[in-house]
Amino acid sequence: MTQTRIPKRTFDAVIVGGGGAGLRAALQLSQANLKVALLSKVFPTRSHTVSAQGGITAALANVSEDNWHWHMYDTVKGSDYLGDQDAIEFMCRNALPAVYELEHMGLPFSRLDNGKIYQRPFGGQSKNYGGEQAIRTCAAADRTGHALLHTLYQRNIAARTQFFEEFFALDLIRDDEGYVLGVVAMEIETGEASFFEARATLLATGGACRIFRHSTNAHINTGDGLGMVLRAGLPLEDMEFWQFHPTGIPEVGSLITEGVRGEGGILYNKDGEAFMPHYAPNAKDLASRDVVARAIAQEIRAGRGCGEHGDYVHLDIRKLGAEKIKARLPGIRELSMQFAGVDPIDAPIPVTPTAHYMMGGIPTNLHGQVVSPVRTGPEEAVPGLYAVGECACVSVHGANRLGGNSLLDLVVFGRAAGQHVIEYLRENPFPRSVSEERLNLALHRLARWEKPKGTETVAGLRGEMQKIMQDHCGVYRTEALLKEGLELLDKVQARLPDAALADRSRMFNTARLEALELENLLLIARATLVSALARTESRGAHTREDHPQRDDDHWLRHTLYFRQNDQLDYKPVRLKPLTVETFQPKERTY
């Protein structure tokens, strides 16, 4: 039955997404006694933040000499100089108070003998601007994301944040002047849509690696906020940059944390050779993720992969011994036994590069405000709209994210955005009027799936899209491969109108959810292919075999993709930090 009227609920702010970023922002607003609604399509502790393992990076110097400036250098270099240096400075400076704050909130960090927070080495970390390995990533065993997500959820219980659990956001509502007035969202249990009116809307909807066939991501990572932004006529930034984590379990995709290599794990090919020194003589197994992922892909291509099909390599931590493995990597041991059939105490873990993280996303400034070339300048804030976390592109990760920086991104920018929303609400004390037509437009997304009969299925089209992205937009790319991928995706998209649902119930209709998610995934897959095809260089995670060099003269700039006509625009990288000197782009070796 088609819904024709939309009930309205009014809040000061509405947050879409209940992972680390959304919860951190919500906490800021609830503690300021604002009326905030947090919408999440799953109960908040089911969010993908829970799967983060190895830790959160901050230069606490609990184990080795350190300072945030070195962390900043590593992050700029890790980003292959595409990261915005003002945002990176902001994040690395604020990492210390952010981690201490999490500890004060109750996060059960592992501890050193002196009682301080435990830190472990992670990839791409150095002392003294490229010197020896730093030890910088703060950990709660190998379940740091679980600890962080639950702690933030618990603090929100204490702060009495109003949760709307199992609500799915359909679309942003904007007025003619471009102000975002809230979101239309559907309660999953009843299928009823309501308008969540708010003077500020914050998207924290996470990543979208479910565009790929093999990914470390949860089923829910379908980039719903990105779809909403594209449909609202706003751009996405740097969508060609997807991180392939070097160590996912083959086929199933489950993540094996970089912390395994941080704790001393080594990668071996089928000949039992530790191959990383050939690719990264200094950092070896702890080189940046893009470097290690390419190295593994090279080994596999050269026929040195393990197993019957030669399609993975071995990650060996046996030398750590049973006691250390059980204490520091209990989650990894569980995952290995459950999904690879291997106890890492006795045997190496099979691993292969697996889609893991979206560096691109909704363009924002360091206050979390969504920015777009709207009217006058290239980076004008969209009034009333914020984005934080993996769905956002600040850009602190540039072309390649460092391990341990994503949990950090969530809390630093979650807090900053919450803070800015508070100021924005003060300056904008009254809701703006909203027209019925705009609201009804959002209902079209639901009405479309009332179509009684179709020749295509959602699962079928999704499977085809995932295969296209896996085969045509993976670790290595070429113009021919990407072009063919785009042609194939065109055909899949053309068939979407022929899809219909067999499940017509309104109550907790997960088939309909998957259909709405597929619409978002297809938009993101397209943005990815178009952006990747245009960038004729290799930088960070975007490796073009037909353009193997980084090209700073032409490509030291961010891509902006607009849905209308697949239009591309570009904006410069912000090379100037807030207070320190610029790290000038130079050759990147590990």
Place this chain on the structure above:
Amino acid sequence: MKFRIYRYDPELGSAPRMQDYELDFDAKGKKVLDALIAIKDTLDESLSFRRSCREGVCGSDGVNVNGSNVLACITDLEGLKEPITIRPLPRLGVIRDLIVDMAQFYQHYKAVKPYLINLDPEPENERLQSPEDRAELDGLWECILCGCCTTSCPSFWWNPDKFLGPAALLQGYRFIADSRDQATDERLDFLEDPYRLFRCHGIMNCVEVCPKGLNPTEAIGKIKSLLVKRAL
């Protein structure tokens, strides 16, 4: 492979029923969730269940398989007796098919004030905690709130509104056990109640089913002994 799955859609107005499915599927290395997804994708789109991480860390897909509460995503298909019978977690209201109403479960969780209470001014850096004190939290903080334990507990079945259940009590103890928490007395006052805590009779179903290998019965025992100590 043969499956028998609990079906209920309130919109149809008919009583719950068990539906049989036959899936052409190579079970090797596959989990129950893989089968549920395959049934939904290829046989019956209307089959409804929750899922998210698909690796046993988010707690979305607690279901009852062949009589035991498990996480579908980490339960091997191989070795399960056919027809594999899948039902929603027991005792909670069913919203649709395998999707249960977790409101009561979450309410009990929130009732134990599952957050650190420490009223001292926050230090500039981290609060210190020895590795030994931190080790007291192991086996407690890893709970994923899947509900497998609480819905397997006969004491919860009898008094679902009054007995907090193993998951909530485990989290209650997680904060009592935290050397940084200052609200032990307040927490014990709340738990010292014939129903909230003392309906636990050590049946230990919770320990048996916990997919994370945690031991709520032991935590409950520790709360009880703290109460005894306090009374003396």
